[in-house]
Structure formats: structure tokens, C-alpha cells
Amino acid sequence: xxxxxxxxxxxxxxxxxxxxxxxxxxxxxxxxxxxxxxxxxxxxxxxxxxxxxxxxxxxxxxxxxxxxxxxxxxxxxxxxxxxxxxxxxxxxxxxxxxxxxxxxxxxxxxxxxxxxxxxxxxxxxxxxxxxxxxxxxxxxxxxxxxxxxxxxxxxxxxxxxxxxxxxxxxxxxxxxxxxxxxxxxxxxxxxxxxxxxxxxxxxxxxxxxxxxxxxxxxxxxxxxxxxxxxxxxxxxxxxxxxxxxxxxxxxxxxxxxxxxxxxxxxxxxxxxxxxxxxxxxxxxxxxxxxxxxxxxxxxxxxxxxxxxxxxxxxxxxxxxxxxxxxxxxxxxxxxxxxxxxxxxxxxxxxxxxxxxxxxxxxxxxxxxxxxxxxxxxxxxxxxxxxxxxxxxxxxxxxxxxxxxxxxxxxxxxxxxxxxxxxxxxxxxxxxxxxxxxxxxxxxxxxxxxxxxxxxxxxxxxxxxxxxxxxxxxxxxxxxxxxxxxxxxxx
Numbered sequence: 001x002x003x004x005x006x007x008x009x010x011x012x013x014x015x016x017x018x019x020x021x022x023x024x025x026x027x028x029x030x031x032x033x034x035x036x037x038x039x040x041x042x043x044x045x046x047x048x049x050x051x052x053x054x055x056x057x058x059x060x061x062x063x064x065x066x067x068x069x070x071x072x073x074x075x076x077x078x079x080x081x082x083x084x085x086x087x088x089x090x091x092x093x094x095x096x097x098x099x100x101x102x103x104x105x106x107x108x109x110x111x112x113x114x115x116x117x118x119x120x121x122x123x124x125x126x127x128x129x130x131x132x133x134x135x136x137x138x139x140x141x142x143x144x145x146x147x148x149x150x151x152x153x154x155x156x157x158x159x160x161x162x163x164x165x166x167x168x169x170x171x172x173x174x175x176x177x178x179x180x181x182x183x184x185x186x187x188x189x190x191x192x193x194x195x196x197x198x199x200x201x202x203x204x205x206x207x208x209x210x211x212x213x214x215x216x217x218x219x220x221x222x223x224x225x226x227x228x229x230x231x232x233x234x235x236x237x238x239x240x241x242x243x244x245x246x247x248x249x250x251x252x253x254x255x256x257x258x259x260x261x262x263x264x265x266x267x268x269x270x271x272x273x274x275x276x277x278x279x280x281x282x283x284x285x286x287x288x289x290x291x292x293x294x295x296x297x298x299x300x301x302x303x304x305x306x307x308x309x310x311x312x313x314x315x316x317x318x319x320x321x322x323x324x325x326x327x328x329x330x331x332x333x334x335x336x337x338x339x340x341x342x343x344x345x346x347x348x349x350x351x352x353x354x355x356x357x358x359x360x361x362x363x364x365x366x367x368x369x370x371x372x373x374x375x376x377x378x379x380x381x382x383x384x385x386x387x388x389x390x391x392x393x394x395x396x397x398x399x400x401x402x403x404x405x406x407x408x409x410x411x412x413x414x415x416x417x418x419x420x421x422x423x424x425x426x427x428x429x430x431x432x433x434x435x436x437x438x439x440x441x442x443x444x445x446x447x448x449x450x451x452x453x454x455x456x457x458x459x460x461x462x463x464x465x466x467x468x469x470x471x472x473x474x475x476x477x478x479x480x481x482x483x484x485x486x487x488x489x490x
């Protein structure tokens with residue numbers, strides 16, 4: 001036994017405590033009166049034994065199971081403690097690698113650390129929440145070494161699947177967290193309090209519902225089973241914020257960037273645990289560039305690429321520079337990931353098979369030695385296309401993943417002759433994460449086959465994460481490759 005909470009009049013509570021004490025001793029349970037608390041609304045001393053030995057607290061200063069019972073001193077103390085914990089964590093996160101720090105900040109030290117309080121107490125308008133958001137933003141800047149503007153922080157605070165970094169703003173999610181909690185526990189509350197004879201109207205719930213309606217006048221509050229999911233209450237804010245960010249982009253580059261960031265699987269690298277032995281750890285520079293490309297931040301000073309082209313502060317020229325050696329290394333690495341995935345799934349394969357040439361005399365990237373589907377062997381070819389290349393911006397600035405689809409179509413034309421005897425699969429990725437539709441279907445099938453071999457249902461997710469991390473790693477190589485080599489000084 002750990003904690004027991006009793007409620008009622010003073011006489012009823014005192015009698016219940018006596019029962020717990022007497023019955024508990026028979027089974028070896030003893031009440032620790034030095035740690036027991038008596039929470040009352042009035043300041044009148046309680047002289048009824050044994051509760052007169054308890055620590056006396058008012059409802060304004062008391063917390064129950066870590067959640068403040070009112071918006072008074074208890075709320076101030078609870079949020080202040082969370083704020084101090086975050087400040088201490090922020091300093092310590094700067095002492096470890098950027099990838100580890102980013103994972104810990106997103107999954108542990110930010111909104112998840114406050115979620116219990118946000119769901120249990122009405123604190124959406126508390127001043128400490130804004131301070132916590134500012135500390136989160138500063139922490140993100142320090143661990144990634146990226147200067148983040150107000151608009152970029154707004155994007156970073158969105159969920160990963162809508163183009164953000166998943167470091168949620170506690171100010172933004174506070175009303176949704178509380179409304180979800182009240183709605184999902186309403187039946188239990190009614191059952192617990194059915195014998196109470198006082199007014200049970202929840203004024204906090206009504207106030208929060210009004211706040212939610214004022215923020216989202218175009219949406220109706222969720223009802224039924226959907227109201228018992230926090231994301232249902234949070235979805236209007238996320239959709240509205242994403243739409244406002246997209247409409248605020250003034251050029252095709254930023255529109256294409258934001259659309260690509262919200263495409264399926266483009267943020268899988270953010271979900272990957274930084275495990276070096278699995279090739280899932282990004283170094284500090286790779287994390288800086290991955291975050292900067294996703295948010296549209298400046299990555300370098302203006303300079304001239306070794307190819308002679310001018311590179312602006314965003315550093316995106318390197319992603320499409322024809323003289324950049326990182327593109328060749330990236331192609332070989334991703335092709336190796338596909339080949340090893342097939343072999344691990346029990347599909348014997350070879351890379352760059354001899355004797356299979358396309359119309360221009362070049363070989364495909366790989367061939368399965370056993371049938372893939374319908375008794376036919378599969379041929380694949382990898383391509384990674386730059387989302388922000390000038391030739392693709394007219395399409396990528398309107399439709400996410402369109403550059404990958406264009407590249408996949410080109411591959412199919414080149415391998416038209418082989419398609420008559422083999423199943424041809426174009427493996428098409430974009431530098432900012434989107435994946436071609438046929439590639440997506442192939443990877444999901446490969447993930448299912450890996451699951452059948454290993455009995456691990458997470459295999460598809462791990463496959464997408466490895467590929468996503470690889471793209472981000474070589475994005476960093478390409479961006480840094482535009483910096484001129486420094487001559488040694490004697």
C-alpha cells in the first residue's frame with residue numbers, strides 16, 4: 001500500500017481512519033501519521049482523534065498525488081518546481097551529444113514532464129507556462145546550435161507528423177490536456193461522488209471549454225469516444241497553426257520545405273533512438289543541419305562553393321551540387337541498406353547485377369535472385385532527389401513528394417525493357433524526407449517480410465528510421481561539402 005485518499009465530513013473521515021488503522025494492523029499495514037495530511041477548506045483546527053495528528057493543509061496549499069488542488073499557492077509551487085527541474089535539465093543536456101539531448105528533450109524533459117499537472121489542474125493561463133516555453137526554446141537552440149526565430153519555434157512545437165520537432169508548447173496544449181482528462185474520467189467522477197449532496201458543477205471545465213471555443217471558433221468540441229483522446233482536442237490547434245505557417249511562407253523554397261517536413265515518414269529520424277551500433281546516431285553537425293533544414297534556419301555564412309556557385313545562408317546548394325561527393329556516397333549507402341534488408345528478410349539479392357543493362361548501358365542497383373511477387377524477380381534502382389532544386393520547386397512547392405514521383409517515373413522509363421521480364425521498383429527519396437508512392441509500398445512490404453522472419457512488429461518502423469537517418473546524415477555531408485577546404489598554414 002502506498003497512498004490512500006478519504007473524503008467527507010470531519011467525523012466521517014476520522015471514523016474511516018480508525019477503521020483503516022484497526023483493520024490494517026491485522027494484516028501488517030500501519031498508518032504513518034507523520035506523513036498523513038488533512039486538507040480542509042476552513043482554518044478552524046480539527047480536534048478529532050486521530051486526524052488531529054495529521055499535517056494540516058488548506059486546499060490552496062495542498063497537492064494530491066502530485067497535482068495541485070487549486071490555482072493558488074499549490075499551483076505556483078508545483079509549476080515552479082517543474083520550471084526549476086527543466087532549467088537544471090537544460091544545462092545538463094548541453095553536456096551530452098546533440099542527438100541524445102534532442103531525444104531526451106522531446107520525449108522526457110518537455111511537455112511529457114508536465115502532462116500530469118496539465119491534465120489534473122486548471123493551469124492554462126498561469127504565467128509560468130510561458131516561462132517554461134521560453135526555457136524549452138532556449139534549450140533547443142543550445143543543444144542543436146541553431147538560431148530559431150519565432151516562426152521556426154512555432155513549427156518546432158508542432159507534432160513530428162505535421163512538420164514539427166514534437167517539442168510541444170505547454171501553453172498551447174494545456175486546455176486540450178485538461179479537457180481530455182475531465183471528459184475521459186467523467187463517468188468515474190460521477191460514480192465516486194454520487195452520494196455527495198453539494199453542487200458538483202465543474203466551473204473549471206466550463207471555463208476551459210469556453211477558452212477552447214474562443215481559440216477555435218470554426219470547430220466543434222469532440223464528442224463521444226473521440227472526446228476521450230487528447231489529440232482530438234489538440235487537432236484544431238495543430239491544423240490551424242500548420243495552415244497559418246504554410247500561408248505565411250513567401251517563397252517557393254519555404255513552402256516546399258514545410259510541405260516536405262509534413263510528408264509521411266519525413267520525420268522518422270526524430271523517432272530513432274541514437275544507437276551507434278545500428279547506424280542510428282547522428283553527430284552534432286548532422287543534427288544541426290537536419291534541424292536547420294526542417295525549420296528553414298540559416299546553416300552557414302554566405303560563401304562560394306568549390307564548384308563556383310554562390311551559397312546562401314541556408315546552405316541548400318550542397319543538396320543538389322553536381323560536384324558534391326556526398327551524393328555518390330549517399331546513393332551507395334542507401335542501396336546497401338535496401339540490399340541488406342532484403343537478405344535479412346530471406347530474399348537472396350545482388351547489387352549491380354552483371355548482364356542486365358538499361359537503354360543507356362548502365363546497370364540497375366540490384367536484383368533479387370528469387371521471385372519477389374507473382375513468380376517474377378525484382379529489379380530496383382535508387383535515386384535521391386533534391387526537394388529544393390530549382391527545377392523541382394514548381395511542383396514541390398504545391399505537392400509534397402512530387403519530386404520523388406517525377407524521379408520514379410524517369411526511372412521507370414529508363415528500365416522499360418527490363419520491366420517486361422522483371423518487377424521494377426524505383427527507390428525514390430527526397431533530401432527533405434518525402435518518399436515516392438511505389439517506394440513506400442515496397443518498403444512496407446519489405447518491413448512485413450522482416451517481421452515474419454524476426455517476429456518483431458517494429459521492423460517496418462526500424463527500416464524507415466534507418467533510411468531517414470541515412471538521408472539526414474548525408475544531407476550534412478552535402479551541405480558541409482560546399483565549404484572550401486582550408487589551406488594549411490606553415
